[in-house]
Amino acid sequence: MNNKERQELATWAVEFAKKKGASEVAASINNSRSVEIQVREQKIEKIKESTTNGLSLNIYRDHKFSGHSTNNLAKKDLEKFITEAVEATKFLTADEYRELPDPSLYPKNLDKDLKIEDNSYNQVAPEQRVLIAKEIEQIARSKSDKIISATGGYSDDYSESVLVHSNGLIAERASTSFWAGGEVTVKDGDARPEGWHWGGSRFFETMPTTEELGSQAAEHAIRKMGQTKIASGKYDMLIENRTSGRLLSLFFNAMKARALQQKSSYLDGMLGKEIAAPVLTIIDDPYIESGFASRLYDGQGIAAQKRTMIEKGVLKEYYIDNYYGRKLGMQPNGGSSSNILFDYGTRDLNAIVKDTQKGIFVTSFNGGNSNSTTGDFSFGVSGFLVEDGQLVKAVNEMNISGNSKKFWKQLAEVGNDPYKYSSILSPTLLFKDINFSGL
């Protein structure tokens, strides 16, 4: 099936549901092809190739709402599926806010090229994929005789989708992504610390080099040798760029309209107020060329917009989806984050380390969670002790705990070194006086 045929089928599904009694309908059809390869000891350990299809329907029947999905796209079966779906909806309670988005929110221009589709996807030869994974393993393994296991990996996918709304939206998109990386384990007494490094691109041609992926994977494992926990106490906290993005979940969960409406957001009532130190500015930009979360419209068909979420520490916007926006009487603006940029600083990790007297450089989180209702959080961490501007030793098995309301005001510096391989382009971050639990 190509996108034109998918569009026809989605349009048919919308019409059929309406014929069966639906007032409004949204239908999307997705198709995704993917390949995953894992190589160990220069042999293919696993190879998986697949194509998957799916149809999702959102049905509005006199303000009653239900959603349904199936991977069986045979028309005869869909007829039965849609009939039952529309029928089931009538048992629910009517809710005046259940309607498709207002058509004025739909994208006006669907022609902009975000450069997220590699047209040469089908030309990538199977041997090329395997070779990349093999090279990564080989490069990683050559870095140290302490390495007891190294794995090279490669994956790519090609996804296409169409979205049809009964009140006047027909949209389609296609995207590709290519990822590769390595995972390395080293022997360190009884322990076997692991490190990984994966990187990706929207285009095969611009994938990171196997040299980078293999050597970084090895480096990330080797540097963990000798890790121990250290004394509990207050330390400055530097967070590596590839890890710092996770901290934004402290905001994102609480910035959603559902959390506001359900009284489970510590950011309720904080619009226009200071929620972080003035060094923090966060921009949501769905239009970055080749970005991992670039898009012209979101899952609800609402046109994407670039907006500043937090400006110099002040909360400027929430993520307002269609349903909860209506319920709150707020204008929907898209209910989820896309690419995230910062107002970057002037120094990189090394420069910030040099200026740190007593700190912990956190390189990864281990578990933990946060409470969007209260702002409380607690995460396991590992990384390095920093003393007098130097990384002194590897540390692990520590926790940090705090509350977002206070924590983000302890942010002292934002680095100039965004992480490339994520939709959250987070830099090194420095926080002052953080509670660490260890010994």
Add this chain to the structure above:
Amino acid sequence: MKAIINRRDFLKAGAVTAVGAAVLPQVLSGCTSGPAKIGANMTIHDYLEHFGVTEQMINQIIAVGLSKGGDYCDLFFQHSIANYIGLEDNAVNRAYSDISFGVGIRVLKGDQTGYSFSEEINLEAMKSAAKTAANIANTSATVEPIAFESPKLPNYYLIKTPWEKISINEKIPYLQKVNEKVFALDGRVIKSNVWFNDETSYVLFANSEGRMTCDYQPMAQLSVSVTAEQNGQKEQNYFDYSGRRGIEFFTPEAINTLANEAVKRTVSLFDAVKPKAGELPVVLAAGSSGILLHEAIGHGMEADFNRKETSIFSDKIGKKVAKDFVSIVDDGTNQNIRGSINVDDEGNDTEKTYMVAGGTMESYLHDRISAKHYGIKPTGNGRRESFRHMPMPRMRNTYMENGPHKKDEIIESVKYGVYAESFSNGQVMIGAGDFTFYVKSGYLIENGKLTRPIKDINIIGNGPKVLADIEMVADDLKMAEGGWTCGKNGQGVPVSQGLPTVKVSKITVGGVNA
């Protein structure tokens, strides 16, 4: 390698949406063959008919799978139907359904795996997928047709009425009752969210060794999340029941307990404090605290990691790792428990496997590939998320057997420490052995008594160290009531866990520095 466990993600984000089969129960939506039979009494022949295949077709597919010289091939047919109904702001105003149908085809060459799947079950589509999987080998071979045998399997999840026979309007009152009770219990409750999930999965499995099995797998979950407010302070907590159960499990008593626990666990947080930061004695309440075992030892004992020597437990079999009264099992045979399986996802018998017996490391958890590597019988731990995924060693229900101590004497033995009661998630680094779990609520222990409530703290420890530091084990083993999903290599599978009251002499608790 990281492995994670989470509550509350019954319906996977990517595959949102599902009620189709809930309204017209006699129809299995999405199934092309339109079978008349449903439930646990179906025979292998009913399953062949359900998926519209014959033994001859399966033989043809296996022949294609092995045509490049693979040593082994298996087919995993699956049809699953998931339903979700939600209550919010006092109204049952959302329902979702998902139907998923297809076959996964796997070819092994030694310990190498080729995998593909097809969402269309017809000869041409399956042959094409088998051809892709066959490419893990690169010679050529022809295979004689196989005569299939189907063993009689036990049934660890008998339910009264298949979920396909329960329509949406029969489920709605359950949500309303929970909601009413939650608000009636405490005037400080301001929001209640209730949701009801059920899932039914039909699985037909056949392999090139001539084994053919079928399984009917029900699952249900009823959950409630409560937000309460006092003097401008808001708190939220949660409780749920989940298992391979039918609607008969959700009795008026169960509904009462569900509402009571959710409200109690929420309003107690108004007075919660944070413990001191650092290493503290930790007492784990009987029940879902089994998350400790899942993270501290379970993942590290999955034999795929050990085969590659990447687990901290890689050289520990036969060694003393804990006190004599510590025995830890992973069990697929518990009646109606969420992680139970009648047969694993590669057709192997399930069992109760001792990982630690009397303090000594006894057995890893094996799938076909690792069992072959170690030259032993598989332990029935080969599991997968769906037909779209290849199996690997996974836990089922992981718990510790009863020990010699009493709950009260355990709490009395602690001068200052933490009593951990409810959890949201956990994670482990397999090689380093560092594991964590997040305590949603519990109590401080001061001078041998439970005193002030605590909330939102992460606990971090090291697997082998914590096993050695288990000082006391009570005689009150309880299984977790709620729905846990374990994630590994991007695949989620339902699991459960259990624990008697246990004392660990010291673990690092996320707290506040004076």
